[in-house]
Amino acid sequence: MKIYETRQAPNPRRLRIFLAEKGIDLADFEIEQLDLAAGDNLSETFKTKNPMGGVPVLEFDDGHCLSESMAICRYFEATHPDPPLMGDSAESQAMIEMWNRRMELHLLLPVAMAFRHTTGHFSDREAVFPDYGADRAKTATKMFDFLDRHLADESHIAGDDYTVADITALAAIDFARVIDLRIGDRPHLAAWYERVSARPSAKA
Incomplete structure (x- = not known):
């Protein structure tokens, strides 16, 4: 899997913290840094991954993509339920x-x-x-x-x-x-x- 992010932006940081709390190593992912000031997220190529142009984006091995930081966190909450960060009841x-x-x-x-x-x-x-x-x-x-x-x-x-x-x-x-x-x-x-x-x- 691959993560598109921007190191300084708050939403990618939310995902990084979430993954760290889950014990999921970022080294397990290919990471691509986007320069938002330069408009990397507005390119036609990136917009095929997230038409809204936001980061982070999680790209699965089959090429389909999941965007919006909380949606990505929900995926990892479901696949790595411990410790629960979104509730257990x-x-x-x-x-x-x-x-x-x-x-x-x-x-x-x-x-x-x-x-x-x-x-x-x-x-x-x-x-x-x-x-x-x-x-x-x-x-x-x-x-x-x-x-x-x-x-x-x-x-x-x-x-x-x-x-x-x-x-x-x-x-x-x-x-x-x-x-x-x-x-x-x-x-x-x-x-x-x-x-x-x-x-x-x-x-x-």
Whole structure:
């Protein structure tokens, strides 16, 4: 199998952390790095693998491809169920899905939009709206505050156990440095961040 990714991007990092937690060695895959700034992901060749142009993409040995980071993670959750990172019961699966979606929609996506619209990093291929970017940065900041309150009573994002929701939050918070957003004086969020960052998978 082959993985197409971009080392600095948050979604490929989510997949790398997920695989590391599963004990799946990246050395078992052929890895191709794409330069998003240069538009590698917009080539006609790559779009036959993912017409949406995003990374990561998992290419199976027969040539068909799976894209969207959480879809790829679900594949590996099913093929390597231990340790469970997406829940092991109907209730836990639903709870983790809820929290992971919150991390995607209210943290990772706002950070990504703030980056794209305040820096103009992809202004050669998309319209840029700085005011929208600034608004998304405010939304991400509010989510930092929310998580600090939430983690006062929880050891992890979705409860007692480390899950894919923690992976999404970690990738988003680390990527938020590109918009100069830091944890700062948020002690509960900082304590959680220290715990999850100390896991070997965080270095993946």
